[in-house]
Amino acid sequence: MLRWASYSLILLLAAPILLGTFIASLPAFGYFPPLGSTEFSLDPWRDLFEVPGLTRSVLISLISGVLTPLIALTLVFLYLASATGSKLDLWIRRLVSPLLAFPHAAAAFGLAFLIAPSGLLSRILSPGLTGWERPPDLLIVNDTWGFSLLFGLIVKEVPFLLLMSLSALPQLKPRQRVEVARTLGYRPTIAWLKVIAPSLYPLVRLPVIAVIVFASATVDVALILGPTLPPTLSVRILTWFNDPDLNLRFLAAAGALLQLGTSMLAIAIWLALEKLCAALWRFWLATGNRDSGERLAFTVGRSAMPIVLMVVAGSLLALLTNAFAGPWRFPSALPSAWTIQHWLNSMQDLSTPLFNTLVISVLATLLALLLVIATLESERQSGNQKSTAMWLLYLPLLVPQLVFLFGIIVMTEFVGWQANLSLVIFGHLLFVLPYVFLSLSEAYRQLDPRWSQVASTLGASQLRTFWRIRIPLLLAPCLTAVAIGMAISISLFLPTQLLGAGRVTTITSEAIALTSGASRNLISVWAIVQLSLPMLGFMAALFIPKFVWHNRSGMFETR
Amino acid sequence: MSNSVLELNEVSISLDGKQLLEIDCRVGPGEIVTIMGPSGSGKSSLLAYIAGFLPKVFSSSGVVLVDGNDISSLAAERRRIGLLFQDPLLFPHLSVAGNLRFALTGKNLNKDQAIQQGLEEIGLAGFKDRDPGTLSGGQASRVALLRLLLSEPNAVLLDEPFSKLDTALREEVREIVFGKLRAAGLPTLLVTHDQADADSAGGTVHSLS
Known part of the structure; x- marks a missing residue:
């Protein structure tokens, strides 16, 4: 039943990136119906090579x-x-x-x-x-x-x-x-x-x-x-x-x-x-x-x-x-x-981007976590070896962001979609997924299989074993994966900027927009907000298990 | 009180076309049959096969019958086969009572009372809210046994359950485990390489090579 998970994970990563890269190349050869150009030509390249300072x-x-x-x-x-x-x-x-x-x-x-x-x-x-x-x-x-x-x-x-x-x-x-x-x-x-x-x-x-x-x-x-x-x-x-x-x-x-x-x-x-x-x-x-x-x-x-x-x-x-x-x-x-004047001055401007940042990072990370756990759980239940297709997970890190994001935008323009928050969340998901997978997979695969076996012999269904045994035992690595995923999402600039068409603002996109013209004091306030968010996430990932399991010494032994 | 019978009919397990073991035996109610063999003789694979966890790389033939019903194709959680491992494997995130409650079936009406009574019977009254990480080896083994009994299995598998205990404790735990399983009338299959276990079990002994 979970088999769809690993396929959809790979499809979700590979399709937009490969397709995006391909589609980005159409306007490069003059083909772009949304702007009324339906004939291929080499003009864009001629223009490009005439741009001064291109070589440098x-x-x-x-x-x-x-x-x-x-x-x-x-x-x-x-x-x-x-x-x-x-x-x-x-x-x-x-x-x-x-x-x-x-x-x-x-x-x-x-x-x-x-x-x-x-x-x-x-x-x-x-x-x-x-x-x-x-x-x-x-x-x-x-x-x-x-x-x-x-x-x-x-x-x-x-x-x-x-x-x-x-x-x-x-x-x-x-x-x-x-x-x-x-x-x-x-x-x-x-x-x-x-x-x-x-x-x-x-x-x-x-x-x-x-x-x-x-x-x-x-x-x-x-x-x-x-x-x-x-x-x-x-x-x-x-x-x-x-x-x-x-x-x-x-x-x-x-x-x-x-x-x-x-x-x-x-x-x-x-x-x-x-x-x-x-x-x-x-x-x-x-x-x-x-x-x-x-x-x-x-x-x-x-x-x-x-x-x-x-x-x-x-x-x-x-x-x-x-x-x-x-x-x-x-x-x-x-x-x-x-x-503290710089902080007081920024308060008002911070609230919307801060809210967007949290919504985007939380949703993208939870979606990624869901897909990754489903993939790992299906791998475990079917007893399959690691899939060779898993290198595709690295794809978003191996193709320049700019290229395939550009392609995704061209795609949405072909279909006539408007840039919006959900598109930005999807873009973030592409970059969050590989990191969540890399961070969680080892812990998930290495959890002693006997825990689930004991639970089964006690008559617990796969579902009950998953929720009552595996998830609690893996709480700490799951939280770390969430912290990493959110940190990645919080630091992303290009997916927000391009897929949100500048209309969706996050702490990072606003901070970078300040580069031209704003005072150092103001930029510093934004940069500090930007870096404290992932730090808070990592601290939470560290302390929540200590708090939840404070009376459970067995949870801190090396398993 | 269970009165089940566990039968292994011409069970054979092989890996990469090479046969690991072949066994044919019948375990009556309250009987403890011992399977002895050196490491690598496929003892653990046999238990995994009966419990329903044998990895796909192994191939197997034969049938496992409980009271004459073939359970070989059932999912592990539907087989009602209890299993004690070398380690007590008390879930570290649940209290002692939480571990026991996990094993209780829905039809058990008064769960708190069942837990209370069970703990008294194994001499651990008042341990309900304890962190399993703070129990001694002997105490943890007894809680693991109680947890198994509360899940009301039809047959029990023991995978060298005493091998990690001190010599002094081993005798005591062995006595209580065997005593409880016999009293419950459960057919039990014990896998071990310790002759003392086999002697104490007192049932038929099968040797694997």
């Missing part, structure tokens, strides 16, 4: 697409090589989940307010170290070649890749392997890089590709940190798309296809780099080298995470100071007075 836009997207995963993964691997089992490691492991819940936009704003010429960092260093009496005329944030964008993406992707690596590591039994290598005379960091890294990489490859796609096509982070003259390809597409001149839709469609090509090219470059690294590793392994490079790898690895953490902490501090700052003259490290 594409190049910047390509650079952040390749360098973000390269640097982030290098840092994560060097960190794991140098710190596994250390005290630092215990701390980092505890901090990695909350770090992940930090929404992209809030993190980008925080970083901008930290490193800008008049930002927190420059104020702390001035005038003592720098001699600056006024903000220097430097283009740090929004720099021409996207270095601050790259920096922001790396800081955001390091925790993601670290979490993915940490969950894949145990199956490799890293301790035993490193110990064997050490008895053969290899220094610990070198041992890890030589015997663990080559087997870990294939396990995190899919998340790495997701990082490439995200970094090469991000819109929200690029709007905040990215270059402006010209902006990244993704930002330009959004601008064309939102232009009141509907004829720019053709240009936007061609741009979306170019974006897809750019992301694919970034992946191709990555695959070539993979081959190169594999060859280098084979050579390096064959040399039998046991210690050279140890010190460098150790130093970089050990300092990488604390630096990332400090940047995140600094960004948070920059947001907090700005949100409560009264008058704040340049070189002073702190405002001369504190105020």
